Amino acid sequence: xxxxxxxxxxxxxxxxxxxxxxxxxxxxxxxxxxxxxxxxxxxxxxxxxxxxxxxxxxxxxxxxxxxxxxxxxxxxxxxxxxxxxxxxxxxxxxxxxxxxxxxxxxxxxxxxxxxxxxxxxxxxxxxxxxxxxxxxxxxxxxxxxxxxxxxxxxxxxxxxxxxxxxxxxxxxxxxxxxxxxxxxxxxxxxxxxxxxxxxxxxxxxxxxxxxxxxxxxxxxxxxxxxxxxxxxxxxxxxxxxxxxxxxxxxxxxxxxxxxxxxxxxxxxxxxxxxxxxxxxxxxxxxxxxxxxxxxxxxxxxxxxxxxxxxxxxxxxxxxxxxxxxxxxxxxxxxxxxxxxxxxxxxxxxxxxxxxxxxxxxxxxxxxxxxxxxxxxxxxxxxxxxxxxxxxxxxxxxxxxxxxxxxxxxxxxxxxxxxxxxxxxxxxxxxxxxxxxxxxxxxxxxxxxxxxxxxxxxxxxxxxxxxxxxxxxxxxxxxxxxxxxxxxxxxxxxxxxxxxxxxxxxxxxxxxxxxxxxxxxxxxxxxxxxxxxxxxxxxxxxxxxxxxxxxxxxxxxxxxxxxxxxxxxxxxxxxxxxxxxxxxxxxxxxxxxxxxxxxxxxxxxxxxxxxxxxxxxxxxxxxxxxxxxxxxxxxxxxxxxxxxxxxxxxxxxxxxxxxxxxxxxxxxxxxxxxxxxxxxxxxxxxxxxxxxxxxxxxxxxxxxxxxx
Numbered sequence: 001x002x003x004x005x006x007x008x009x010x011x012x013x014x015x016x017x018x019x020x021x022x023x024x025x026x027x028x029x030x031x032x033x034x035x036x037x038x039x040x041x042x043x044x045x046x047x048x049x050x051x052x053x054x055x056x057x058x059x060x061x062x063x064x065x066x067x068x069x070x071x072x073x074x075x076x077x078x079x080x081x082x083x084x085x086x087x088x089x090x091x092x093x094x095x096x097x098x099x100x101x102x103x104x105x106x107x108x109x110x111x112x113x114x115x116x117x118x119x120x121x122x123x124x125x126x127x128x129x130x131x132x133x134x135x136x137x138x139x140x141x142x143x144x145x146x147x148x149x150x151x152x153x154x155x156x157x158x159x160x161x162x163x164x165x166x167x168x169x170x171x172x173x174x175x176x177x178x179x180x181x182x183x184x185x186x187x188x189x190x191x192x193x194x195x196x197x198x199x200x201x202x203x204x205x206x207x208x209x210x211x212x213x214x215x216x217x218x219x220x221x222x223x224x225x226x227x228x229x230x231x232x233x234x235x236x237x238x239x240x241x242x243x244x245x246x247x248x249x250x251x252x253x254x255x256x257x258x259x260x261x262x263x264x265x266x267x268x269x270x271x272x273x274x275x276x277x278x279x280x281x282x283x284x285x286x287x288x289x290x291x292x293x294x295x296x297x298x299x300x301x302x303x304x305x306x307x308x309x310x311x312x313x314x315x316x317x318x319x320x321x322x323x324x325x326x327x328x329x330x331x332x333x334x335x336x337x338x339x340x341x342x343x344x345x346x347x348x349x350x351x352x353x354x355x356x357x358x359x360x361x362x363x364x365x366x367x368x369x370x371x372x373x374x375x376x377x378x379x380x381x382x383x384x385x386x387x388x389x390x391x392x393x394x395x396x397x398x399x400x401x402x403x404x405x406x407x408x409x410x411x412x413x414x415x416x417x418x419x420x421x422x423x424x425x426x427x428x429x430x431x432x433x434x435x436x437x438x439x440x441x442x443x444x445x446x447x448x449x450x451x452x453x454x455x456x457x458x459x460x461x462x463x464x465x466x467x468x469x470x471x472x473x474x475x476x477x478x479x480x481x482x483x484x485x486x487x488x489x490x491x492x493x494x495x496x497x498x499x500x501x502x503x504x505x506x507x508x509x510x511x512x513x514x515x516x517x518x519x520x521x522x523x524x525x526x527x528x529x530x531x532x533x534x535x536x537x538x539x540x541x542x543x544x545x546x547x548x549x550x551x552x553x554x555x556x557x558x559x560x561x562x563x564x565x566x567x568x569x570x571x572x573x574x575x576x577x578x579x580x581x582x583x584x585x586x587x588x589x590x591x592x593x594x595x596x597x598x599x600x601x602x603x604x605x606x607x608x609x610x611x612x613x614x615x616x617x618x619x620x621x622x623x624x625x626x627x628x629x630x631x632x633x634x635x636x637x638x639x640x641x642x643x644x645x646x647x648x649x650x651x652x653x654x655x656x657x658x659x660x661x662x663x664x665x666x667x668x669x670x671x672x673x674x675x676x677x678x679x680x681x682x683x684x685x686x687x688x689x690x691x692x693x694x695x696x697x698x699x700x701x702x703x704x705x706x707x
Contacts, residue, residue, distance in 0.1 A: 033119045034058045037081050037276075038643065039635030051643050052292040053256070053268055054080065058123070064195070065125035069099040078285075079123055083278035083487075084423055084443050085111045085451050100126045110448040111487075113495040115528040144193035151186040151639065151702040153672075154207065157695065161208060161349070161688030171220050175350045178208035178688060179216065185232070188641065190291065198240040203232035204293045208349030208688075224354045233348055236298070240289040248305045248312065254290040255303045257316060257467070258282070259368045260414030261439050263429035263476060264381040266469030267297050275524055275538070277485035277499045278453045280441055280471055281416075281425050286314050286368065295346030296322065297467070299364060314368040321358035326389060338392045350688075361388030362466075370414075377416040384409045385466055398508035401435075401462035401478070408432050410465045421445035427470065435463035437477070439470050449490070453499075455483040461507035473503045473518065480504045495526040513556045516545035532573040540565045548592070559592035563630070581605035587630040599626025601634065601648050614662035622654040639670035639702040652678040666707055672700040 037058070038051045057078060066075055068090060076087045089109045094100070103126055106117045161178040170177060184207040190200035205211050213228045221228075238253040256268035261282045268290070272280065287303040299318035306313050323343035329336055339360055348354040363386040370379035387406040393399055412429035426440030441455035457471055461478040468476045471483070481503030488496040504517040524538040545558040567585040574580060587599040603622035609615070618637035626632055631649035637658045638644045648654060656674035663669060675697040678684065684691040 033081060033122065035635060035637070036119075039645070051269065052641055053288075053290070055641065056291065060192075060195075061123040065123055068103075068124050068126050069094065071124075077283040079120070080279075080283065081119060081276060083111075083276065083451075084281055085278060085445055086116070088423070102126065110445070111451060113489060113526065113528065114493055114531070115495065115526055115534055118528075118531055118534075140193040140197055144191055144197065146707045147188075147190045148705045148707075149186070149188040149641065149702060151642065151700065153184045153642075153698060153700040154182050155691075156697040156699060157684075157691045157693060159685070159688065160690040167217065167220065174221055175352050176688075178349045179221075179351070179354065180205070180208055180210035180349070182207050185211070186293070186641075187232075188291070196242055198289050199238065200289075200291055201235065201237040202291055202293060203235040205232050205234075206347055206349065209233040209347070221351050224351050227348075227354045227357055234293065234295050234346065236290065236293075238289040238291060246307050248307050249287045250302075250304045251287050251289055252302055254298050254300050255316075256285075256288050256290050256298055257303065257314075258284045258286060258288070258469075259314070259370075259381040260284060260379055260412055261425065261427035262470035263414075263427045263437050263439060263468055264410045264412030264465065265366070265383045265467045267299060267467045268292075268469075269297075270469030272471045272473075273483070273499065273501060273520065273522070275497060275522070277497045277522070278443060278451060278487055280453050280455050280483065280485065281423075281443065282470070286312065287316065293346075296342075296344050310372055312368075312370045312372070314370075316364070316366060318362075318364040320362060322360055322362050323356045323358065324360040324389070325356055326359045338390045339387070340392060340394055342391075359389075362386070364466075375418040377414075379414045381412045381414070382409070383411075383465075383467075396510075397513065398510055401507065403431075403433075403464040403466075408464055408466070410468075429463070429465065429468075431462075431464040433462055433464060435460045435477075437463040437465075437468075437470075439476075441471075441483075449488060451487050453483070453485040457481055473501070473520075478505055478507045478509070480506060493528050495528075496524070497526070498523040511547050512545060512558065513547055514558055516558055518542070518544040533571070535568070535570040538565070538567040538569070546591075561592075562588075562590045564588040565632075577609050577611055579607040581607070583634070585632050585634075587626060587632055589627065589630040597627040597630045599630035599632055599649070600624065601626065601632045603634065603654070605637075607637070616660045618656075618658045620654065620656050622648065624648040624654065625651040636674070639672055639700055640668075640704065642670075642672075642700060642702065644674070646676075650678055651680055652676055666705060668704045668706075670700070670702040670704075672698075674698050 034055055038054065058080070061079065066079070073087060073091060076082060076090060089111050093109055103121065103124070106112060106120065159182065162182050165177055185205045188200065188202045192198050210216055210228060211231065213230050216228050218225045236254045238251065238255060241250045242248065244250070257265050258268065259265060262270055266282070286305045290298040299316065300320035301316070301318040303316035304314065324339040325341045325343060326337050327340055343356045348357045364383060366381070366383035368379060368381045371377065385408045390406045391404050393402055393404060409432040410429055412427050414427035416423065416425040421444065423443040426438065428436070428438040430436050437459040439455065439457040441453065444452040446452060455471060457476070457479065459472070459476045459479045463477050465476070470476045472479055473481060481501060483499060483501040485499035490496060499520070499522045501520040502517070503519070504515065505512065506515055508514065509516070521541045522539070524536055526534070526536040528534045541562065541564045544561045546561050548557045548559045565585065565587050567583065569581070569583045571579065571581045582605070583601070583603050585601045589597040601622060601624040603620055606619045608617050620636065624632065626649045628649050631647040633645055633647055636644040636646070636656055639658065654676055656672065658670065658672045660668060660670050675695055677695050679694060681694060682692070684693065684696045
């Protein structure tokens with residue numbers, strides 16, 4: 001039966017390819033690049049990341065394209081999918097031949113395939129973009145854009161954490177049920193005036209969190225009575241003003257910091273290895289607003305960047321409460337407290353989790369000074385942390401060098417320079433305890449058809465930085481590695497990308513009680529025969545080491561853990577209203593000499609947007625069979641600012657339908673239904689998320705008002 005299914009789907013894919021070769025008009029490609037970039041980041045991370053800031057940045061340039069004839073290097077770097085060679089190629093072409101006369105001159109640039117050009121086109125223009133030279137608050141209020149979002153989503157089937165239980169049973173075990181309702185509720189307001197002023201707020205209640213204090217029986221939850229409050233569990237607000245005299249950026253409220261290569265401080269999303277194999281150099285944005293729902297990776301206070309000629313000076317101060325596990329002890333005459341760990345989930349769904357909410361203050365202050373010359377850049381970053389309680393982590397052998405105490409300082413020196421066709425960059429950082437970390441790399445343009453990237457990082461086992469986000473296999477501590485990546489354009493319409501990364505962990509890690517090593521191989525071939533058809537084949541292999549058993553002994557024998565992935569992806573525009581996507585992916589997971597665990601996934605995507613009806617829909621049907629270790633991640637079309645990248649594992653099918661309809665100008669509505677179906681399972685999940693039955697379904701509804 002499964003063999004016949006393989007053949008049927010392959011025939012559908014081949015038939016679609018034949019049809020697509022005859023297609024005359026493409027569908028709307030405006031959001032393809034954003035979705036592709038998010039999927040590539042997500043496919044290399046098991047974390048549930050919030051991609052709101054990335055989406056906001058790229059979405060802005062869809063509506064306000066960058067002028068290629070005037071764009072600076074700093075502006076082009078905001079297009080995260082462009083590598084440094086592609087950015088330099090635009091600047092050098094303009095310097096040598098003058099302004100672009102037509103957008104199609106991009107075909108003459110080195111380092112761009114047809115697919116790269118199609119990806120770039122929606123974000124750039126050669127027309128004049130007029131800035132508002134007569135800026136005033138009155139004009140900003142009159143001509144600024146406003147958007148207001150409301151969203152609600154819920155798992156359809158009843159989960160164990162919401163099932164009825166008596167008050168006596170709940171009093172005996174308060175953590176046996178969620179505190180709140182199963183709805184996840186989200187609202188967001190955003191204001192923007194060109195690229196001068198940004199303001200907004202975000203509020204969210206996760207599923208299971210309490211919304212109204214009146215619904216809580218305080219007698220059952222006496223330990224967390226003072227933690228309950230009416231309204232959203234998480235809220236965030238910001239104001240950002242750009243380009244006021246020498247002030248490049250002024251951010252108030254919640255904001256992010258990104259300096260150098262991320263060793264000293266880098267809040268917000270950070271990504272490393274990806275199919276964009278040359279994008280290994282961080283593109284620091286310095287101070288910028290924060291509008292995501294990640295409840296941890298941001299600062300709260302004030303941050304600014306001021307320009308003095310070729311120098312930029314940034315300063316910041318932040319004080320906010322964070323989740324932490326607090327313990328108390330008798331310090332002779334009085335009770336003292338300390339934190340055993342920081343909690344990063346942002347979920348406050350049970351009394352034990354709510355008890356950790358906002359348990360500790362963290363203050364951060366510092367600054368950055370950077371010089372930007374034509375071929376040389378240099379920067380220095382300083383950050384000092386003050387914790388409201390002393391941190392004393394539960395001692396294990398693998399965390400012996402992690403931070404403890406209530407104050408820390410990180411400092412870093414970053415640099416960039418260009419020598420002919422070689423761009424060199426790096427940063428070296430030091431924490432207050434003397435731990436050192438350094439990352440250094442180079443980008444080479446060997447020939448118009450060949451480019452390479454090389455990076456080395458060495459992070460001491462005792463390097464300590466709360467917000468570090470530099471290139472790493474896991475995080476910038478206890479790691480030494482070398483990365484080599486290349487892109488080759490062997491023939492017209494073809495692109496070959498690949499990288500090899502070898503790394504060592506110099507000290508013990510969780511579930512790895514000896515120094516260990518690992519390596520990654522990646523190879524991808526892209527073929528784009530026309531602007532309507534694109535496809536690629538991808539191979540990736542990861543090998544890491546892990547304990548052979550759970551005994552905490554040192555030294556211990558380690559075993560190799562291998563995960564191989566093979567993917568074929570095809571996207572084609574059948575007409576100006578219909579786009580199809582097909583994917584087949586296989587995984588192979590093996591622990592030492594144990595039997596291999598296999599997985600596969602096949603999906604068909606249909607995107608349809610009628611010409612005369614303000615409606616668009618995205619549909620997927622997927623078949624999969626994979627163990628948990630061989631699970632497969634795949635990006636799914638979702639409501640705006642909603643991101644769904646679930647793991648496909650066990651045996652089953654996956655279906656979703658996302659609808660967007662414009663009721664009238666300024667009012668858009670999204671509806672989404674998704675379902676996992678497992679024919680051989682009668683119970684889904686475990687603990688409080690347990691569901692009786694073969695399905696797990698979710699509904700989402702969102703409305704946006706633009707005014």
